[in-house]
Amino acid sequence: MPPARHARPRAVHSLLAGASAITIGLSGLVLADGTGAHAADVDLITNGGFEYGNHLTGWTCSAAVPETTAVHSGAFALRSTPGAGDTGECVQTVTVKPSSTYTLSGWVLGPYVYLGARGTGGTDPSTWTTSTGYTKLSTTFTTGANTTGVTVYLHGWYGQPAFLADDVSLIGPGDPKPSPTATTPTPTGTGSPTSTGTGSPPPTGTGTPTPTDTPTDRPGLPKHLLTGYWQNFDNGATVQRISDVPAAYDVIAVSFADATTTPGGLSFTLDPTLSSRLGGYTEAQFKADIAAKKAAGKKVILSVGGQNGTVAVNSSASATTFADTAWALMRSYGFDGVDIDLENGVNATYLGQALHSLAARAGKGFVLTTAPQTIDMQSTGTEYFKLALNVKDVLTIVNTQYYNSGTMLGCDGQVHAQGTVDFLTALACIQLKGGLRPDQVGLGVPASTSAAGGGYVGPGVVNNALDCLAAGTNCGSFKPDTRWPGIGGAMTWSTNWDARAGGGIAGTVGSHLHAMP
CATH class of the missing domain: 3.20.20.80 (Glycosidases)
Structure with missing residues (x-):
């Protein structure tokens, strides 16, 4: 084998093409043919279009505000600005059914925008893109046998410019979310601070002591x-x-x-x-x-x-x-x-x-x-x-x-x-x-x-x-x-x-x- 191990840059995300879909109303309910989400599936995301409540209702965010100018559809979108030690993450926990397949998607704009889910009970999905115009991210996952809830997240990258997101949906088996009541726009509102402290890409440190987790089994090997x-x-x-x-x-x-x-x-x-x-x-x-x-x-x-x-x-x-x-x-x-x-x-x-x-x-x-x-x-x-x-x-x-x-x-x-x-x-x-x-x-x-x-x-x-x-x-x-x-x-x-x-x-x-x- 040749010795030089050359980098072969590859796209680390893929936009998974699904079946043709028709979006009905602001709830984002999707009807599709038998190759993708079917009629029995529902959209489990609350306020995926950021149109209701304070426009961040349903989401927990670290640095987000409603966006009224550059939107994908409707009158509002999400704008979040990462900091030097913050990815600008927004999360939403959703009730799901065990051993079921879901499609997560959303329209995003900006540098290094990530969409994914945690706690699926299987391989947690994540996809990302960098774009100057709205681009659809989409990924699928199957929940574990005992999984009843997952956390959907959106975030950018440390120190990068703001990113935008709109029309986020999670399509699969479950009970549909009722739309929150619309209220007067609150452009200066922000979501509450995220409590997870985790993400993909990784969370930044806060100056706290080094984690104390230790090797589980390294017999006969030195520390370094x-x-x-x-x-x-x-x-x-x-x-x-x-x-x-x-x-x-x-x-x-x-x-x-x-x-x-x-x-x-x-x-x-x-x-x-x-x-x-x-x-x-x-x-x-x-x-x-x-x-x-x-x-x-x-x-x-x-x-x-x-x-x-x-x-x-x-x-x-x-x-x-x-x-x-x-x-x-x-x-x-x-x-x-x-x-x-x-x-x-x-x-x-x-x-x-x-x-x-x-x-x-x-x-x-x-x-x-x-x-x-x-x-x-x-x-x-x-x-x-x-x-x-x-x-x-x-x-x-x-x-x-x-x-x-x-x-x-x-x-x-x-x-x-x-x-x-x-x-x-x-x-x-x-x-x-x-x-x-x-x-x-x-x-x-x-x-x-x-x-x-x-x-x-x-x-x-x-x-x-x-x-x-x-x-x-x-x-x-x-x-x-x-x-x-x-x-x-x-x-x-x-x-x-x-x-x-x-x-x-x-x-x-x-x-x-x-x-x-």
Whole structure:
């Protein structure tokens, strides 16, 4: 597999096309043909058009007012202005029926506008867009067997301009909401402060103490991990046996598993060219080296994916195949777990199912890491972030690839350029405030300029970013308002490129991580 793991920007939202619909009256009741919502379904949103009461009736908002000029329909819409520490969120809790399918939609305008639902009892949906004209967002979800209420939300992004929303609806089984009584317009009215303090993207910190949640099970691993990918191929970097990987690496991710012809299926073969370059590195020696690393307290896992990885887990059948074949490889080679580095999309539901099944078989000591691209972790509504939260109970660490990215938004709402300490800290902050434990957040960096197309930072910059997140020291222009002394660690692509570059990651970053309190 080629070593450079190039970012492939993908749309992290999709507008789900439903059946043709006719909107009747201000209640937003939808009648459609058999391919979408049917006549028995109703709109469960109260005041989805923001036309009644104080025009925010039914909604709980942090920074919203009625909008009378730029509306999608009717006389009013919602205008909300995010702040530096606030997404401008509006929420509404709705009564639903268990094991039922619902379609959530709304018309929005502005930069980074999100629409979604929480507490569905299944995979919580979220979709977003950036637009200069009203654009329809739509998503679907199915409630859990015991779910009777969900919270619908709208929000923008930290520090961004105001966003507008109108004609929000939630179509599905239930009792229709009566329309509130209209009153005199109150343009200066605002909703009451939101009480949830959570969101997607993540809530910002308020200067409160670091969360106290701790790892559920990390036997044999230090508090701060150094993860390195080991290349099962020769691409110009230093060729290595597993035994050649420096002891500074706590987790070694063998790159990569191969896809089989069966959906979700995995296989692995030691590369014959690499074996030849190493003077005849046999499979038996490879397994013996893995066993020796494990005896020394290290973890060796099998990475699934890479830039050209084609493993797809998007059904129950493929999830079962993934778990079965991954478990067989773990037992055959002695791998402690798996790394998910799929760069062409993941399905949080089915891959989560596969990983939970695999973790249950492996038991105590199972190691699960992921290496999403930066675009994949910009919001809790993306599939990769959903996956991380879905498997949080068995997840060791997420090592986001902070390279090959260009510029990205941080949790401060500012655009940051790759290759800087601010890029590492402001983007990691999104995950730290989005539901992952501090020990589950790592900084993925290239070992040299040859290891990636862009985004290289020196080992000293990586250490500064770790210090900034853990203790609020050595920060750049961005300084988080919360400290995370339990920050998970760092990852590099790859141990081979690090060796070629003189071992700066193993020597400088590794020693720094292991000296951190």
